[in-house]
Amino acid sequence: MNTKSAVLLLASIAQEARLEIFRLLVQVGADGLAAGVVGKTLQIPPSTLSFHLKELNISGLVKSRQVGRYIYYSANYEEMNSLLAYLTENCCASKAICYPDVICNETH
Amino acid sequence: MNTKSAVLLLASIAQEARLEIFRLLVQVGADGLAAGVVGKTLQIPPSTLSFHLKELNISGLVKSRQVGRYIYYSANYEEMNSLLAYLTENCCASKAICYPDVICNETH
DNA sequence: ACATGGTTTCCATATTTATGGAAATATAGA
DNA sequence: TCTATATTTCCATAAATATGGAAACCATGT
Numbered sequence: 001m002n003t004k005s006a007v008l009l010l011a012s013i014a015q016e017a018r019l020e021i022f023r024l025l026v027q028v029g030a031d032g033l034a035a036g037v038v039g040k041t042l043q044i045p046p047s048t049l050s051f052h053l054k055e056l057n058i059s060g061l062v063k064s065r066q067v068g069r070y071i072y073y074s075a076n077y078e079e080m081n082s083l084l085a086y087l088t089e090n091c092c093a094s095k096a097i098c099y100p101d102v103i104c105n106e107t108h
Numbered sequence: 109m110n111t112k113s114a115v116l117l118l119a120s121i122a123q124e125a126r127l128e129i130f131r132l133l134v135q136v137g138a139d140g141l142a143a144g145v146v147g148k149t150l151q152i153p154p155s156t157l158s159f160h161l162k163e164l165n166i167s168g169l170v171k172s173r174q175v176g177r178y179i180y181y182s183a184n185y186e187e188m189n190s191l192l193a194y195l196t197e198n199c200c201a202s203k204a205i206c207y208p209d210v211i212c213n214e215t216h
Numbered sequence: 217a218c219a220t221g222g223t224t225t226c227c228a229t230a231t232t233t234a235t236g237g238a239a240a241t242a243t244a245g246a
Numbered sequence: 247t248c249t250a251t252a253t254t255t256c257c258a259t260a261a262a263t264a265t266g267g268a269a270a271c272c273a274t275g276t
Binding site: 217218219220221222223224225226227228229230231232233234235236237238239240241242243244245246 | 247248249250251252253254255256257258259260261262263264265266267268269270271272273274275276
């Protein structure tokens, strides 16, 4: 992970529709959902949905697979995991307050 | 935490210069750094730096305090923590692969 | 081959965001 | 008060991003 790729991942969820799509997929689990179901659930018109799914897919945060004439989209947990690790990396120099109840790799 | 505020936080670090600034501050710790030091470290011209620091400050991911004629900027770990929690919330419905070596609140 | 339903591409438009020089503002020290 | 240094605001410009209708594309079942 490096700055540029982290920015791509972050940008792909730094948008209202896409963040909702991503969270929906995270909560649905590994199987994911067909594009149409996502669109109906979140009330997003087809072309707009397709645009956002493409963005998420390009960044790598969302995977897709064809099942008959449906295309299933699912969260890529591994990629998200790398991003989270990168964001908390080397936190923090002081023993003082850091990431309170989360992952802090450092030996305080 | 809700979609809109998470998007603001994400957008504030979904940009190369700002992500570098944020990570620098995360690694420096609670005391933070004066704006000028950040600029010199990352080679960012004053007005551009100020623009980005403002963005980070508005989102809440970065705090600022005046010390003499310097303005110190520091990472807001609590806010970042909330964001990370929100992103991993209710992951994931299936017992299958989830967030491999990170925080998964669910009882698999 | 045709019809149906799911999904994507094309396109024009509107909006948001990033950049950095120059000027303005603020704080501290002589 | 004058000067030096730190930081921000102003501004014009350039570039990237979001939206959704219409048309095209692609699988499946008849």
